[in-house]
Amino acid sequence: MNPAQVAVVLNENVVMHTPVLIKPIVGRELVSFAVSISSQGRDDPGKYIVSGSQDIQRSANRSEHRQGA
DSSP: OOOOHTTTTTTTOOEEEEEEOOSOOOHHHHHHHHHHHHHTTTTSSTTOOOOTTHHHHHHHHHHHHHHHO
C-alpha cells in the first residue's frame, strides 16, 4: 500500500497516536506515509491485527470467571 492509497481514506486533519512515538503524527500527508511504511514492515502487508486482542480476551475471561464464582 502506498501513501496515495492510504491518503484517500484519511481526513485532511487526521491525528495518529502511536505508543512508539512521543508526539502524535498530524496531517494526511504524514499519517499516510507512516501507515504505508508500517504496512510494508509486516509479514502480511495490508493485514492489521490488534496486538492486544489476546490480552483483552484473557482479561474478559478472568472477569467472567470471578463473577461466576
